[in-house]
Amino acid sequence: MSYVKGADKLARKFRAIPKQVMDEVNKAVDVAAKDLIRTATILHPGAGDTRSAMTAEKVDGGVMVNFGPKSKVTEGDSGPRPFVNPALKATMKRRKNRMKRAVSRGVKKVLTGV
Numbered sequence: 338m339s340y341v342k343g344a345d346k347l348a349r350k351f352r353a354i355p356k357q358v359m360d361e362v363n364k365a366v367d368v369a370a371k372d373l374i375r376t377a378t379i380l381h382p383g384a385g386d387t388r389s390a391m392t393a394e395k396v397d398g399g400v401m402v403n404f405g406p407k408s409k410v411t412e413g414d415s416g417p418r419p420f421v422n423p424a425l426k427a428t429m430k431r432r433k434n435r436m437k438r439a440v441s442r443g444v445k446k447v448l449t450g451v
Contacts, residue, residue, distance in 0.1 A: 350447050358443035365439035367393070369432040370400040377404060377424035 370393035381388045392403045404421060445451070 353447045354444055357447045358440050361439040361443035361446070362436060363399070365435045366400050367395075369428070369435055370402050372431065373402055373424055373428050376428050377402075377420050380420040380423050380427075 374391050374393050378388055378391055381391070390403075394401050394403055
């Protein structure tokens with residue numbers, strides 16, 4: 338059996354990657370949720386309390402986007418969602434790339450020690 342110098346140190350770093358990546362991804366999810374709310378607010382056809390009631394709330398394991406108490410009236414039961422779907426589509430590329438960068442940033446932090 339051969340010995341590889343520094344293998345134990347590298348193994349410790351690899352074990353630390355999932356936690357660091359999840360921390361970075363959670364931060365990115367918070368930013369993405371706020372960005373989604375901002376875009377949906379702009380696209381919302383109503384005004385007043387329905388628009389201002391949109392929030393991004395932290396829950397266990399992530400962030401829940403709440404489109405307000407009257408969003409069901411605005412969206413309909415199963416019909417088109419006039420401001421949610423366009424907001425999701427408009428922010429999809431940004432959200433996806435933000436998550437990719439968060440994963441890369443988490444791995445780099447662990448491996449470089451920064």
